[in-house]
Amino acid sequence: MILKQGIPVSPGVVIGPAFVVGAEDYRIPQRFVRVDDVQHELNRFDAGMKSVCEELLEHEQVASERLGKQYGAIFAAHLLVVQDPKMTSEVIDLIRTQCYSAEYATTKVLQQYARRFQSLGDTVFSERSADIFDLERRMLKHLLGEQREDLSHLTSPVLILANNLTPSETANLSKQYVLGFATEAGGRTSHTAILAGALEIPAVVGIGKFLEDVSGGEIVIIDGSTGELIIDPDEATRQRFEEAGERYRDQVERRKLFADLVPETKDGVRIQIAGNIEFPEEVEHCVERGADGIGLYRTEFLYLEEGENPNEEVQYRAYKKVVELMGDHPVVIRTLDLGADKVPGSLENLLFKTENPMLGLRSIRLSLQNQPMFKTQLRAILRAALLGDIRIMFPLISTLRELRQAKMILCDVMEDLEEERIKFRRDVPVGMMVEVPSAAILADQFAREVDFFSIGTNDLIQYTLAVDRADMNVANLYNAVDPAVLKMIGMVIEAADRENKPVTVCGQMSSEPRFLPVLLGMGIRQISVTPAMIPELKQVIRSLDMRRAKKIAAHARQLDFARDVDNYLRGELHKICPEYAQSFEF
Amino acid sequence: MTDGRVSRSFLIFRLSKTMTSSDLVQKHVTVKLEQGLHMIPCSLIAKLAREVECEIRILRDDQSSDARNVLDLLMLKAEMGTPLLLEGRGNGASEALDRLAKMFDENFETPSE
Numbered sequence: 001m002i003l004k005q006g007i008p009v010s011p012g013v014v015i016g017p018a019f020v021v022g023a024e025d026y027r028i029p030q031r032f033v034r035v036d037d038v039q040h041e042l043n044r045f046d047a048g049m050k051s052v053c054e055e056l057l058e059h060e061q062v063a064s065e066r067l068g069k070q071y072g073a074i075f076a077a078h079l080l081v082v083q084d085p086k087m088t089s090e091v092i093d094l095i096r097t098q099c100y101s102a103e104y105a106t107t108k109v110l111q112q113y114a115r116r117f118q119s120l121g122d123t124v125f126s127e128r129s130a131d132i133f134d135l136e137r138r139m140l141k142h143l144l145g146e147q148r149e150d151l152s153h154l155t156s157p158v159l160i161l162a163n164n165l166t167p168s169e170t171a172n173l174s175k176q177y178v179l180g181f182a183t184e185a186g187g188r189t190s191h192t193a194i195l196a197g198a199l200e201i202p203a204v205v206g207i208g209k210f211l212e213d214v215s216g217g218e219i220v221i222i223d224g225s226t227g228e229l230i231i232d233p234d235e236a237t238r239q240r241f242e243e244a245g246e247r248y249r250d251q252v253e254r255r256k257l258f259a260d261l262v263p264e265t266k267d268g269v270r271i272q273i274a275g276n277i278e279f280p281e282e283v284e285h286c287v288e289r290g291a292d293g294i295g296l297y298r299t300e301f302l303y304l305e306e307g308e309n310p311n312e313e314v315q316y317r318a319y320k321k322v323v324e325l326m327g328d329h330p331v332v333i334r335t336l337d338l339g340a341d342k343v344p345g346s347l348e349n350l351l352f353k354t355e356n357p358m359l360g361l362r363s364i365r366l367s368l369q370n371q372p373m374f375k376t377q378l379r380a381i382l383r384a385a386l387l388g389d390i391r392i393m394f395p396l397i398s399t400l401r402e403l404r405q406a407k408m409i410l411c412d413v414m415e416d417l418e419e420e421r422i423k424f425r426r427d428v429p430v431g432m433m434v435e436v437p438s439a440a441i442l443a444d445q446f447a448r449e450v451d452f453f454s455i456g457t458n459d460l461i462q463y464t465l466a467v468d469r470a471d472m473n474v475a476n477l478y479n480a481v482d483p484a485v486l487k488m489i490g491m492v493i494e495a496a497d498r499e500n501k502p503v504t505v506c507g508q509m510s511s512e513p514r515f516l517p518v519l520l521g522m523g524i525r526q527i528s529v530t531p532a533m534i535p536e537l538k539q540v541i542r543s544l545d546m547r548r549a550k551k552i553a554a555h556a557r558q559l560d561f562a563r564d565v566d567n568y569l570r571g572e573l574h575k576i577c578p579e580y581a582q583s584f585e586f
Numbered sequence: 587m588t589d590g591r592v593s594r595s596f597l598i599f600r601l602s603k604t605m606t607s608s609d610l611v612q613k614h615v616t617v618k619l620e621q622g623l624h625m626i627p628c629s630l631i632a633k634l635a636r637e638v639e640c641e642i643r644i645l646r647d648d649q650s651s652d653a654r655n656v657l658d659l660l661m662l663k664a665e666m667g668t669p670l671l672l673e674g675r676g677n678g679a680s681e682a683l684d685r686l687a688k689m690f691d692e693n694f695e696t697p698s699e
Binding site: 073079080 | 625632657658
């Protein structure tokens with residue numbers, strides 16, 4: 001039995017067989033084959049090569065389309081290397097005359113080339129060895145058949161264990177068979193955490209290396225409330241966890257009873273609680289729990305599920321589904337926030353080896369540089385807006401110019417639709433996410449040019465405190481209630497107030513019960529949260545009155561250290577709502 | 587194998603894999619790219635070399651590379667300013683080298699869409 005500790009990011013306890021997603025280093029199963037099997041190996045190599053070439057061609061197309069010809073050219077270059085007659089004949093030779101397995105022969109030949117490059121000394125040419133390694137990985141991947149997209153072919157319930165999970169890997173996963181996640185890397189707001197929250201299954205991330213200690217099929221326990229991963233538990237431990245699992249399920253049932261309650265403070269102040277969603281299917285979770293709307297519809301998953309830019313119809317259908325399920329409740333659609341950690345795996349390797357992908361070409365910047373893609377999305381949204389209360393939100397706005405550009409493109413799209421005599425709604429409210437410090441600092445200016453603000457605390461915290469949320473080494477510096485962050489939030493609320501514009505908090509901070517009093521006390525009246533947390537947050541709101549909330553906010557803002565603020569808020573939550581203080585440690 | 591063309595008069599004898607003197611075409615070029623002859627230009631050279639019938643080699647000092655092989659071309663480590671010798675042999679060698687030389691001259695820029 002092995003016990004590992006990580007960061008709990010989605011509550012619950014689950015026990016079951018492990019499904020290990022292939023790690024970066026592909027382990028070669030065997031080096032040599034029997035003489036009789038040589039022909040088979042040659043066939044496998046041939047098939048593997050075809051497959052690699054297909055994949056590279058596809059990547060070239062996608063990269064050229066989305067990001068420009070010079071990015072596509074990198075894949076074209078790799079393709080030419082793979083098709084090199086000399087290299088392939090060297091591999092075939094090793095298989096044929098020395099009975100090497102296809103994988104071993106490939107590795108040998110490529111590593112030889114890589115070494116030759118490394119011997120070129122410290123020049124730009126020696127860095128080509130990185131390309132060789134990338135190609136080696138790709139070829140091994142195809143030979144070994146361990147496609148990381150494996151998750152779409154599950155056939156029985158499993159717990160997914162991986163180094164890290166990217167959106168494109170999980171985009172097609174068979175949701176009904178996934179019981180939980182545990183990853184070596186990742187932090188509280190990583191993709192794995194968000195996905196687990198959306199699926200409402202337990203997850204633990206940032207565990208550190210453990211994949212070598214577990215084999216596929218082994219029984220493991222994931223406790224998403226305490227952050228524990230237990231590999232091959234003994235009998236006593238299994239018993240304990242099965243009981244804990246039952247208790248947790250009871251709690252979940254109890255909370256469903258709060259669905260019809262109105263989130264109103266004791267002194268009658270009505271708070272709007274909306275839900276954050278990725279997939280249209282999650283809207284039901286929101287409706288079940290009595291959400292006041294969708295405060296954040298993350299549209300990235302449409303792009304990753306399709307594998308290529310989803311066309312207008314695909315998007316329109318998704319938006320239509322969501323808005324129809326929500327009736328006359330508002331649905332805030334955020335335009336594409338792709339980039340940085342969300343780009344499909346292989347592109348990420350070659351393109352975003354920039355120093356700071358978080359500060360680079362992503363989100364609204366990507367949309368503004370790729371207008372056809374942006375316009376397609378806006379068209380779909382405007383058309384769907386006829387069916388309900390849709391609102392548009394632009395992410396990562398950092399300058400007034402960006403905002404005006406985006407709004408201008410929206411106008412252009414409206415003109416296009418009119419010329420084409422396609423029906424759409426003109427008076428769609430347009431807002432922006434406040435997640436870049438510059439937007440918070442100049443909130444006054446921005447407030448005049450949008451219909452609403454939505455504070456994206458995840459990124460706002462990262463940028464304000466210069467902390468990478470996924471880096472375990474500094475994860476403890478990431479704190480939602482750091483005095484600087486609270487001050488930023490305060491600035492945004494005040495600026496919005498002066499212009500009479502509503503402010504929602506939609507980051508993970510608003511899903512956390514103990515932060516609610518300080519947010520409400522500072523003036524927030526709208527939050528958008530993980531659907532699973534809605535009942536609990538309602539309960540907290542109903543146990544609070546605004547005088548108390550204001551006092552808590554005032555005191556919290558006087559404290560110097562984030563840790564002190566956090567402890568203070570934990571204490572206050574315990575007094576307000578004793579039964580909720582214990583669970584969901586964040 | 588002749589193609590009726592007169593071969594250039596200066597013949598440089600090299601030790602390893604070279605072409606014989608008959609119907610050999612040669613052209614001198616210089617690398618003008620700031621990053622030198624990196625992956626993408628090498629792959630463009632290889633693409634051309636694989637399209638044509640004739641054999642093409644690129645030489646630098648004592649090193650000689652098969653132009654169809656991207657990795658070999660990279661191993662030339664041809665930084666900016668490096669003089670290279672293009673050698674072609676066979677059908678269409680002269681045109682092929684002209685096209686190649688043009689690519690070097692235009693810094694391997696493909697016309698934009």
